[in-house]
Amino acid sequence: MKKFIGLILLMGLIKKARWRQYWSKDPLLSTPAFPAILDRNRYEMIMKFLHFSDNSMEPPTDSPMRDRIFKIRPLVNHFTETFNRAYTPLQNICIDESLLLYKGRIIFKQYIPLKRARFGIKLFCLTDSSGYLHSFKVYSDKDDPISNLNNEVPPECADMTVTAKTTMTLMKNFQNKGYHLFIDNWYSSVPLLEFLHKQKTLCTARSNQVS
Template sequence: MAFKATDISQELRPITNCDNIPNDSEDSNLSETSDFEFLSTQNNDLDFNETDESEEENINNEKEIVRRKMVWKICLTNLPLIIPKWKGEIPTVDKVKKPMDYFNIYLNELIPLIVYESNLYVIQSRLYWATNTRQAKVADVMTLNRWEQIKSFIHINDNDKFIPLGSEGHDPLHKIRPLITLTNNILKSLSIGENICVDEQIIPYKGMSRLKQYNPQKPQKWGYKAFLLCGDDGLLHNFEVYSGKILPAEGLPDVGASGNAVLRLFSYIPQQINYKLFFDNWLCSPNLLVVLAQRGIFFVATVRGNRLPNINFPTDKELKKRRGFFV
């Protein structure tokens, strides 16, 4: 790797000194405490070497260079850029669907579910006033007609299947679990392109709920947290609402909470198709990258230094000490 500083006040010249640097050269031994030698402004190449006995002359040249604006460029040698070809394909259609067409697909399955569960809930609630199953603590306080007038019967899941908190198999999202499953099945059926992204999002809510999260870095700081899988076409293809511990995806190893969130969203995607996945440093970890590589999924991500074992990165304060510092 070679570096070049170009004075943008003059005509830009091509980089001609991008030769291979020997392993035993001074450039290969640079550290964050190394000093640099600044060459004369008549030569626009800026080499990173230790200072020698001409330090006084170089300091004067340094002041002259600092006054000018420099554009740093990195020249990589012997590292050909290989971008794997995507093996998937987006099916062709005779007619492009309108947004309302996609919404109708969702409603055609959602409405029957709500009607069925709401009717079931009505029957279950009326048992408190029935002759054989009457509950005095309820029936003596309020009439059935008054109860039906107050209570909304919109319901999505069967209360008889609810598992109490603390018991094995408890689902904090039991009330809306069929809605989430139905929605995800529809989203997964949509065609997905080569470039996809995983990120988290806050669904605004300030009411009383133990699932409510606070994230000061989000535009909406209070609400439910969800992990989303989206394509570069702007469509949502899968999502999960955060409800506590993030378990590993079925048939995949445990790579930590953040990595599990990515694999759970991505588990239905075909392998070895060379999809390109993008995500941020909260989701990135070496164990996750290994699993993605094994499944033929390429990725671009930022990474936190404390997640890389046996590697000590300089702090942000140290990186800002010198211009052009890199790791």
């Protein structure tokens, strides 16, 4: 499994149009490091049966505990916890959305024409001025019970907008610590700015409007 993880990380650095090209013997496409790390058939077999959750524990679709990303929830939680432990963000932090390219069929796939990927899975990301991704939240549609933000924010934030609540969930570990948050006007609102001010958190909101 260590070889497989190492291979995935290397794929993130070396981009190719199709995964089979990583094992190509064509002189124009050949990258000897990949077959040296893991055999192509072994990689294909692992990808075919890769699984992160126990299907017997998945709640039914009509359950209030339904989670649309149940099958990868352990992986999402692991990455979030690891990112949090590995690095303490600098003072200036930012929250914005990112689009993870995905061309398959999924009910919460988003279309954002201004993003490079355009079609994919939307992530709400918290980064610092170095570009380090500290926390992220997968948007799995507003109708997904597990994404009910009211359960994750303080009671005084219950009447805020959905985007403000999303900001609060990502900021829960950064209040009263002197951080400076940068957001655009899609996230900002007067109640949110007032709440952050009470939590000793500076906030700069950028307007997207062009006059």
